[in-house]
Amino acid sequence: MTKNMDYPSNDITGQKPLNNSLLNNKIMVQGLNLYYGDNQALKTIDIDVYENKITALIGPSGCGKSTFLRCLNRMNDLISSVRVEGTVIIDGKNIYDKDVDEVSVRKRVGMVFQQPNPFPKSIYDNVSYAPLKHGMVKKGHKCDDLVEKSLLQAGLWNEVKDKLAQPGTSLSGGQQQRLCIARTIAVQPDVILMDEPTSALDPISTEKIETLMLELKEKYTIVIVTHNMQQAGRVADHTAFFHMGELIEYADTETIFINPGRKKTEDYITGRYG
Amino acid sequence: MNNIIEPTSEKHQSSQVVNDNPFYDPTLIKRHNKAKRFKFFTIASIVFAICFLVFFLGDMVVKGLPAFQQTYVQIDVTYNKKTIVSTRKAIDKKYRRIVSRAWLRNIPKLVEASPELINTTRKTWVLANHQIDQYMKGHYYKIKDKQLKLIQQMEQQATIKLKFNSLFFTHGDSKTPENSGMLSATIGSILTLIVTMLTAFPLGVMTAVYLEEFAEDNRWTQLIEVNINNLAAIPSILFGLLGLAVFINLLGMPRSSPLVGGLTLALMTLPIIIVSSRAALRSVPDSIRQAGYGLGLTKIQVVQDHVLPLAFPGIMTGSIIGMAQAMGETAPLIIIGMIAFIPDSPSSIFEAATVMPAQIFTWAGMPERAYIERTAAGIMILLSVLISLNTLAIILRKKLEVKW
Ligand SMILES: Nc1ncnc2c1ncn2[C@@H]1O[C@H](COP(=O)(O)OP(=O)(O)OP(=O)(O)O)[C@@H](O)[C@H]1O
Ligand SMILES: [Mg+2]
Numbered sequence: 120m121t122k123n124m125d126y127p128s129n130d131i132t133g134q135k136p137l138n139n140s141l142l143n144n145k146i147m148v149q150g151l152n153l154y155y156g157d158n159q160a161l162k163t164i165d166i167d168v169y170e171n172k173i174t175a176l177i178g179p180s181g182c183g184k185s186t187f188l189r190c191l192n193r194m195n196d197l198i199s200s201v202r203v204e205g206t207v208i209i210d211g212k213n214i215y216d217k218d219v220d221e222v223s224v225r226k227r228v229g230m231v232f233q234q235p236n237p238f239p240k241s242i243y244d245n246v247s248y249a250p251l252k253h254g255m256v257k258k259g260h261k262c263d264d265l266v267e268k269s270l271l272q273a274g275l276w277n278e279v280k281d282k283l284a285q286p287g288t289s290l291s292g293g294q295q296q297r298l299c300i301a302r303t304i305a306v307q308p309d310v311i312l313m314d315e316p317t318s319a320l321d322p323i324s325t326e327k328i329e330t331l332m333l334e335l336k337e338k339y340t341i342v343i344v345t346h347n348m349q350q351a352g353r354v355a356d357h358t359a360f361f362h363m364g365e366l367i368e369y370a371d372t373e374t375i376f377i378n379p380g381r382k383k384t385e386d387y388i389t390g391r392y393g
Numbered sequence: 394m395n396n397i398i399e400p401t402s403e404k405h406q407s408s409q410v411v412n413d414n415p416f417y418d419p420t421l422i423k424r425h426n427k428a429k430r431f432k433f434f435t436i437a438s439i440v441f442a443i444c445f446l447v448f449f450l451g452d453m454v455v456k457g458l459p460a461f462q463q464t465y466v467q468i469d470v471t472y473n474k475k476t477i478v479s480t481r482k483a484i485d486k487k488y489r490r491i492v493s494r495a496w497l498r499n500i501p502k503l504v505e506a507s508p509e510l511i512n513t514t515r516k517t518w519v520l521a522n523h524q525i526d527q528y529m530k531g532h533y534y535k536i537k538d539k540q541l542k543l544i545q546q547m548e549q550q551a552t553i554k555l556k557f558n559s560l561f562f563t564h565g566d567s568k569t570p571e572n573s574g575m576l577s578a579t580i581g582s583i584l585t586l587i588v589t590m591l592t593a594f595p596l597g598v599m600t601a602v603y604l605e606e607f608a609e610d611n612r613w614t615q616l617i618e619v620n621i622n623n624l625a626a627i628p629s630i631l632f633g634l635l636g637l638a639v640f641i642n643l644l645g646m647p648r649s650s651p652l653v654g655g656l657t658l659a660l661m662t663l664p665i666i667i668v669s670s671r672a673a674l675r676s677v678p679d680s681i682r683q684a685g686y687g688l689g690l691t692k693i694q695v696v697q698d699h700v701l702p703l704a705f706p707g708i709m710t711g712s713i714i715g716m717a718q719a720m721g722e723t724a725p726l727i728i729i730g731m732i733a734f735i736p737d738s739p740s741s742i743f744e745a746a747t748v749m750p751a752q753i754f755t756w757a758g759m760p761e762r763a764y765i766e767r768t769a770a771g772i773m774i775l776l777s778v779l780i781s782l783n784t785l786a787i788i789l790r791k792k793l794e795v796k797w
Binding site (some may be wrong): 224229237 | 603610678685691699
């Protein structure tokens with residue numbers, strides 16, 4: 120692990136959010152290494168993600184934010200060249216243990232993608248499909264209720280309640296993204312991962328989704344990748360700065376933006392990077 | 394050097410003097426002309442192709458249309474015990490050379506079907522033989538003077554005329570041209586295609602799904618992939634040899650049967666279906682799969698409910714192209730014996746049968762003139778079946794297409 124010499128070597132833990140005792144560890148990542156073939160994309164990442172908080176991952180393009188995010192619900196397993204070392208402990212269980220099925224991990228740790236990707240099905244089916252498959256509800260009233268509840272939580276209900284049978288793809292980009300969030304919520308996960316969820320959206324849709332995130336964190340733990348510093352500043356409780364596959368700094372969002380502990384972080388945040 | 398520079402600079406100057414249009418570009422005329430020439434050639438090739446098509450179709454129709462009519466003569470036919478045994482005696486001697494022998498041979502069956510005919514003499518429209526038929530259709534045929542006179546006489550009395558040739562659709566092949574039809578070949582084709590579809594479609598789609606969605610990208614799958622692509626390029630006659638060796642000689646399936654023919658064609662169609670299905674699966678955006686996996690769905694749920702429905706129109710298209718190709722295929726079927734003379738329609742996939750293109754091929758090789766029009770008519774029927782198949786496919790695809 121290479122350290123920046125200007126700063127104390129132990130500062131990642133040093134910069135941890137202060138009120139540790141009030142926070143619940145939801146996810147504990149320890150010594151996470153990830154390789155794409157021979158190319159190491161993540162280098163010994165140690166990070167704790169706290170319950171009912173929004174954690175933002177920032178960093179220059181290609182630094183491994185998406186890769187790290189995908190480690191948290193084992194989406195990287197789908198890429199055959201990937202090799203993962205280390206542990207990701209969620210609710211006290213290492214999700215990379217042999218007795219853990221990655222499908223059940225993904226049910227508990229939902230994901231929202233950069234591009235809205237609704238299924239080419241009706242709005243209703245988009246939301247109800249996964250809960251039905253998971254056997255959480257049966258077709259009928261319960262299912263209708265779940266769909267309504269999820270769409271309400273995603274702040275989309277009023278816009279789509281009269282056209283649930285229309286294809287999800289007939290919605291606008293921002294609405295589609297909220298539909299994807301509703302779809303994720305419907306499975307009732309504990310954690311929601313969002314990979315640049317607003318980068319394809321206009322400012323108004325972006326604001327809606329940011330407001331939504333702030334509401335959702337009451338019930339869920341959210342990890343979000345963003346390239347938008349203001350967005351991180353607006354919504355995130357904690358922010359982690361990645362650089363070249365390393366976690367450079369992880370602290371309260373305020374600390375990161377106002378008083379970063381490391382020079383690289385400061386350079387990146389002030390736009391002097393590169 | 395000067396010589397080279399001067400003319401261009403002169404041109405440049407003169408153009409500036411004559412033309413103060415800031416968008417003027419002297420090279421443009423040349424470039425536009427080039428584009429025009431190119432456009433002309435593309436249009437010319439389309440026109441050429443269309444002409445060819447029109448000529449081909451026109452020729453087929455002109456040659457084939459007469460086959461949908463057939464000459465009949467109205468004569469007295471006597472039905473009794475004697476004529477059932479020796480059917481030639483059922484009609485007057487002078488008509489014997491203008492009436493179809495195949496029709497006469499059918500008299501016992503006629504009587505059996507309607508016993509009230511026995512011991513009566515009735516005026517009946519009787520099928521004329523193919524020489525007379527061809528003469529009536531205006532083709533030159535060597536006919537003896539005696540018959541010629543008789544025909545002219547009958548024409549005046551309107552006791553000889555062309556009628557719609559329903560035999561062509563209700564009869565199988567025959568050694569007498571006027572009595573031959575497409576029915577057994579059509580049924581043979583249908584049975585064969587059913588076998589092909591039922592085997593090649595599921596096998597091909599399954600293989601494609603495995604290779605595209607489940608298989609890891611390693612040496613084995615690459616080897617399989619290369620072989621499948623090669624398979625698509627193998628001359629079809631080799632599939633016939635394979636079918637002969639495996640299905641008939643090794644597995645002992647009945648020779649000439651739609652079962653063997655269908656399986657052989659399935660071998661041929663399989664690579665087409667696999668390749669096109671894989672392309673269709675690959676064109677399904679990965680984001681759909683990611684979305685599914687992100688919700689904790691299993692692989693089979695993602696593939697079955699999200700990927701396959703999106704790929705289905707493409708899979709259909711490929712399969713129908715494969716089917717259409719199989720339908721027009723003759724060579725491999727000759728090898729497994731489906732070119733046999735089959736007068737009766739097969740009633741199961743285990744009986745000997747022939748298929749439409751093979752029937753056309755057989756007729757094309759016959760010496761009698763009457764088979765020429767039958768060949769063309771057969772091609773017309775085959776083409777219209779293919780066209781309706783494709784139309785059906787397009788309609789199906791439009792209906793099934795998931796809007797998104
Ligand atoms: N499927 C893959 N196969 C091989 N290498 C990959 C793959 N995905 C990402 N990488 C590599 O891993 C590194 C990190 O990629 P990652 O997508 O995590 O970056 P990122 O921080 O999300 O960038 P961005 O902000 O542009 O989305 C990059 O160097 C990239 O080349
Ligand atoms: Mg990324």
